[in-house]
Structure formats: C-alpha cells, structure tokens
Amino acid sequence: MRRLPGPALFAAVLLATAVTAAPAGAETATGYIVLLDENAPVTSVAAELGVPPEHVYESSVRGYSAKMTPSDAARIAGDPRVKLVQPDGEVTTTAQTLPTGIDRIDADLSPTAKIDGKDERVDVDVAVIDTGIDLDHPDLNVHTAGAKNCSTGQNADDGNGHGTHVAGTIGALDNDAGVVGVAPGARVWPVRVLGNSGSGSWSDVICGIDYVTAHAKEIEVANMSLGGTGTDSKCGTNTDAMHEAICRSVAAGVTYVVAAGNSAVEATNFVPATYEEVITVSALADFNGKPDGGAASTCRKDEDDTFADFSNYGADVDIIAPGVCILSTWPKGQMYNTISGTSMASPHVAGAAALHKAKNPTAKPADVQAALVKAGTDKWTTSTDPDKKPEPLLNVAKF
Template identity: 45%
Template sequence: MNIMRNVLLLMLTTFFISTSYAQNTDVLNKYIVVLKPSTIPSAVASDIAQQANGRVGYIYENAIRGFSISIPEKALRGILNNPNVLYVEQDLPITAFLQTFPSGVERIFANDVTLSINNTDDQHVDADVAVLDTGIDIDHLDLNVVGGANCLSYSGKSPWNRTYYCDETKGYDDDHYHGTHVAGTIGALDNDFGVVGVAPGVRLWAVKVLDSAGSGSLAGIIAGIDWVVKQGNIEVINMSLGGSGQSNAMDSAIKAAFEAGVFVVVAAGNSNADSADFTPANAPFAFTVSALADFDGLEGGYGSATCRSDEDDTLANFSNWGTPVDIAAPGVCITSTYPIEKGSYGTISGTSMASPHVAGAAALLASKENEPTQIENILITKGNSNWVDTSPDGVKEPLLDIQSAAFVPTLIDVNNSNENAPPAAQFNANCIDLTCTFDASASTDSDGTIVSYEWNFGDYSSGSGDIVVHVYGAYASYNVTLTVTDDKGAVDVYENTVNVSESPAIVTESISMGKTWIARVSYSSGANISGTWSESGGSCTQTQCEIELAKKKASVVFTSDQNESVIIYKP
C-alpha cells in the first residue's frame, strides 16, 4: 500500500503577481482512499467514515473508484486494514502554475497554413476541451464556454461536516484569472478583436478545481478528472497546475481518462527543477509541457526581451525539465484573455501558458477524430528542433509545431444557420518507378460538390485535378497533401506518406503438370501482384494460368496492372 507522507509544497504561480494562500490546519488528516474495482464507492465510503469517525469529501466512480475523507490520524490504520481498500495516500495541496495576435500562437503555426485567422469568419473548431483550473469567465465575448462544473462545491457548514461534489449548475465562473487566461490560449475566438487561440472557438468546459487564490487539493483535481470522464464527450483536458510529490491516485485517474479517449495535457512546473518530482507532471499518461521563451513569434533567437529577461528561443529560466517532459511550447510573456472585471486581456508567463498551446493543438487533432495515442504521436513527430535547450538534463524535446496539414481541423461555421458539412479528402497513390498516379476520386462531399483538388507532392512541387500524374526526381518517401474545397468554400486536407522506389521485378515460373502446364508470376519483393493473361481459354487467376497441352500453346503473356508484360514459355 502506498501512503503519501510528504506535504505537497505550494508551487509558483504567475510571475510578478503575488498570491496569498490560506493555511489548512486539517491537511494532515485528509486522505484519498482508492478501492478495489469490485466495490461500490458510496456504500464503502459511508461505512468507513462511520467506523473512523470521519467525514467523506468526494466520491470517485469514473476515473478511479474511491473517495476522499477527513479523519483523525489515529483512525488511519483501521482504513488500511479494510479488505475493500486498495491503498491510501495523503491529500495534498495543488496550485496553479501561472503565465493582438499572441507571439506564442504565431510561433507554432503559420496562420495561412493550418487555419485562416485574423478575420471575421468566426468558425469554431469542432472539439471539446476541459480546463481544470480556477474556472473561466463565462461572460467573456472572446471565449466559447459551453458548460462546466464547480468541483469545490460542498454541503454542510463546518469543515468537518462537508461533503464535496462537482456542481454542474453554477459556480464555475472564474474568481481568479488563471483559468480564463489558459482558456484564451486554447480557444479564443477568431472574431476580429482581442486575441485568437490555437483552436479558435473550440467548446470550452470550465471545471473549477482551484479557488480564488489559485489553490486546491489533490482530491479536488481527481474529482475534476472523474467528472470529465463521466461526461463522455470531452476529448482534451488541460491542467496548468500541480505540486511536489507523486500520487498513484492521480496517475490512475489520468490513465483512466486516457483510456476513455481523453488526452490529458499538463504543465511541467515553474521551479527550474526536475519535473519527475511534481504531480501531475510525472504521471505516465499525462502529456507534459515545458516553456519556451519566444518574444517575436519567429525562429532564430533574435527577439528582444519584453516582460522578462529570458533569452529568445531558449528554455524559460523558470521552466521545469526532465524525463516526464514530452514537448516544449511558448510560455513567456503570453497575451491572452482575462476576466472582464480585470481588464479582459493580460500578459503573464509560466508553464501554465505553455500547456494550453499544446491543449489547443490537441483539440485540432481531436476534431478529426484522432484518439489520444494518435494525438500524442502526431504532436511529437511533427514538432521541430528550432530552439536552444538550456536544461540541466541535456534532453531537447520537440517544440510544438502545427504547420503540418495533419492539424487542419474540422470547423463549424456558426454564422451559417444552414451548416455546410465539409468535404472529406482522400486519395490513393500508384507508383511505377519514379512516376506516380494520384487519384482523389474517393474524396466526398455529403451535401454538395467538390470543386477544387490541390496537391502538394512533398518535393516542392504542386498540381491540381482529381487525378494527376507526377514524376519524382529521386527514390524516397514523400509527404503528399491533398486539399479539397467544396462549392460552399469548406475545406478538408488529407496527408499521407508515399514511398517512391524501384519497381520490383516480375519473377516467372513454368511448371509441367502432365496433361497441362502452369505459368506463374510473382514480384521479387513479395508484394501482391495482379494483372491479365493472354490465354482466355485456360484456368487463370491473378498469379497463375493453367493451360492444356492439347492446345499446343508454346507461351502465354502476363500484363500487370502497372502495364508491365512478361512472356512465360511452356516447360
């Protein structure tokens, strides 16, 4: 059994902004109890609380099975000995890792490739992102907040008589600023004012797990994850929060979310330390993000410092590092949304600001029905190395880069009441030596007509048309992109790798069978072969033809689907 003994240290929040934290004298008496899979959490929690003279906090039934509880320390041994209990760990304090056209958004994608931004189309990315934070300003005109839950809600007046739960009806508005700032980086609207997010107009769910001081608990964060998993329609979680230590319960909750189809993005932390010592950054199924200092939205390291003294295109001097980190993203001097009463927009720094860049990118991928494993793979493989790693571990993670067509999202045009379904791009490639035929006739448009087929062949050349032939200059693998546009202007992009290699030789066999003989063909590479035979009267398949000796046929001709012909002679 795993019992957390160390009190979780409060984490750094926004630079240059002072936050006071109320001390909870009961923290050493608060625990998270994880139950065996066969148990019913509500029933077991009630029995254990009665026996231990304790009070139940949260009930977990989705991400994990268990509950949080406040008990006298002397009652802990009795809970550990309960046959329904898998393990117990101490509840720990958690806090936020604090943080025009934002330079961070500009750095990670060219706005004319992945999305058409800075206009008034106001198309929304078709995905759902839960922001586990201080809440989101639900009245902000630059944010598409569709719902949420206040996981700090409770019944009962005194601390020892409180039962906590996630209230979906009210209370998830932001009474701090951190959650609203994070939400803007993820999905601020493309509405020609304010700022624009990585996934403009994405559906935001405000899951309030931190209070007005930016503080919370391990138990409350797990309750937020549990609530998201229960919804069943949210594809991405962002957690720009954490604290020192390790938690099996947190790890299990994130793993369950991942397996339920939710991609979980977390901030690495702001202590210039090894992220392996911080939860949830060290959770195996979390996608952990460090912060890059980028002042001009461009590569090269030539940007002049603005709100901080970091060097352009280097790891931010506050950012955590280490093995758990999966990717880096802009996190210094990031401009995003603020609660209206605090000025609507603000600029802050932190790994909290880096994480939502990645969450927004994950939302773009989720809109195309990519699963968490696929999202993780695309984010890592499409990242670039155009930055300077100054971390003590010497490991250079990829920098978030969403210029690839893989990130072109599914969009909803909210200005059109008769919504136009976008087309679906698809193509097949057939290559003989260096000559490839690309066929996009499998592309469809459910409510209209595709009017344009544009190709990028991956070798700095392009073409147009539904069926095109392209001759490459060398044998290699090429990332080919097809962009289709329908009659109402909706666009879809399909990208695939095409391997251009020397055509395999056709191997022939001639076999005597007594009264018949068999002509047989195959590719030297072992690949499938198909084609037609000149002998129409024999018994022929794709790979062989049996001919009667009585026909006195001395040879037959096989022509492959690639129009290569060979003659097979009678043995």
C-alpha cells in the same frame, strides 16, 4: 517517457504515500483520499466506515475523499475493501507573472484552425481543469452547461484569472477582437478544482478528472496547468490516487496535456508532469513570435528563443511551447492579460491536440502525443535546454 534518475525539487506540495499507521498525538481531522475495490458501493461503504464523504469518485476511480483523523485513516486502511488511503494535499497553478505564442507555433497556417478573422469554430471539446473560466467572457466559447465546480465558490466561474487565461490560449475566438487561440472557438469546459488563490487539493483535482472521465465521449482533450511534488508510478498499482484517475481517463480516450512546472529543475519529482500517460510541456522564451532570437524582452527578463529560465526539464518532458509573456483572455472586466509560466505553454499544446482530434476524431491519446512530437521542429536555440536533450518545438502548420 523515460524517467531520469535523481531528485528534483518543486516548492509546492507533497504528495504523501499511503497510510499505514496513525502518528502518535496527531488526531486533528484532515483530508484523505480513499480508493475502494471496483465493485464496492462507494456511498454505503463510506457510511459503514463511519466517515462521511466529501467528493465521491465513480468514473475514473472508485472511492471518495473525506476529513478524518489519522487513527480513522489507519482503521479504514485495514478494511479489505479499501485499496488505498492517501493524505490529501495542496496543488497550485504553475503560472509566474505573461499572442506571440500563436505566431511562433504557426497556428495561423493551420488549415483546421483557419485563422482569418471569421468566427468559424473548431468542433472540439477541451476541459480546462483549473481555477474555472469566466463564464461570460465574450472571446471564449464556454460550455457553461458542462461546467463543474469541485472547489470553493458557488459555481465554476473564475475568481483567479489563471483558468480563463489558459482557456484563451486553447480556443479564443477568431473574431477580429482581442486575441485568438490555437483552436479558435473550441468548446472549453470549466472544471474548477482550484480556488481564487490558485490553490486546491488533490481530492478536488481527482473530482475534476472524475468529471472529465464521466464525459469522455464528449471531451477529447484536458489541460492541467497545475501540479505539485510527487513521484511516478505504474497504472494499476494503487499507490497514487490522482495517477490512477488519469490512467483510467486516458484509457477512456481523453488526451491530457500538463505543465512541466516552474522550478527550473527536472520534472521527475513533479506530478502530474512525470506521469507517462500525459503530454508534458516545457516553456520557450519567445518575445516576437519568430525564430532566430535577438528580440528584446518584454514583460519579464529572459533571452529570446531560449529555454525559459524558470521551466522544468528532463526526460519526462515531451514537447516545448511558448510560455513567456503570453497574452490571453482574463476575467471580470480586464478582458486580457499577459503572464508567464509552463502553465501558459501547456494550453498551446492542448490547443494543438484539439486541432489534431478535430481532424482525426478516432485518434487515441498516444496517437495524438506521437503526432504532436513528430510535427515539432528544432527551430529554437536547442543548446539552451538544461539537460542537453532538447524537446521538439510545437508546430501546427499542417494540422
């Protein structure tokens, strides 16, 4: 992906730069992320440095997270075994308020999805790095044995709804009940990195990426409908711990699909959307699942068949998918809900990536990205893209 120059705003979090010195008079212990040399024994080094770790990372990156004072952070940053000490930060979901989307991307025509009301499940595994998933939802194939909780609560059960909604768009069962996903019956792995409020920390997110990387031989695709402010970097420069983790995870074979963000600005200052190694997804406003526009708005005001008025845009965005008034699964009795956001566009693409991997199991993440972009169409009102360089609209008819 190319990066557009110029600033962009996103009202979420600040991904701070590496620590070089302790600010005077600021000795309250807060969260930090520490990256170590490749051969450093994480637990023993953390103990030696005098700060007990919270999360320990050993698969995507080598390091840990911990609460410490700025003075401790500056001291640890000077240790020769330490590559990076980075302040932790908050990350939130990118949902707004929200399956025409399944119709619009022609998932019902996919020979791999085989959407016909018969519960024949797509043999693929997708990690949902999010608020968790309703572990008991009857319309989802939840891989409960693979659940991971990196956030608050006792397990990876969803106390918010966002992760369950994402999971449904990816793989709700084709069983003549409720809704159907892009890759029906795909095994969805609940990787909880956000709490019930829909927010969390970068260290929790890295914990989730680390877990996915440890299971890269099983998990083909990971969806991240979350993010915050930050800038791009190059793999191996050790300037951004989350980016390093994603770089290693992609190198291990996992395809990452992420939301572009909902600030109606360029995605260049929004992570992970700006990272080159991920598939970044913007949102289309579509109210009837059909091209050509003219349908009345439903759950929120926007114009049918246009670039969603909240969606981030720019050169970092790879593909566009439906993200307005999307019906999908919801936890704890409600069963289904309609919400909007690039968070809802991203799992359409994650489901498409799952279909491609089910059909082409040896495809690398870059191959998956290229296949999705090539299969996309221009059958939407492309003139409404704010940067006038419209992305292809996701289409899975031949997957």
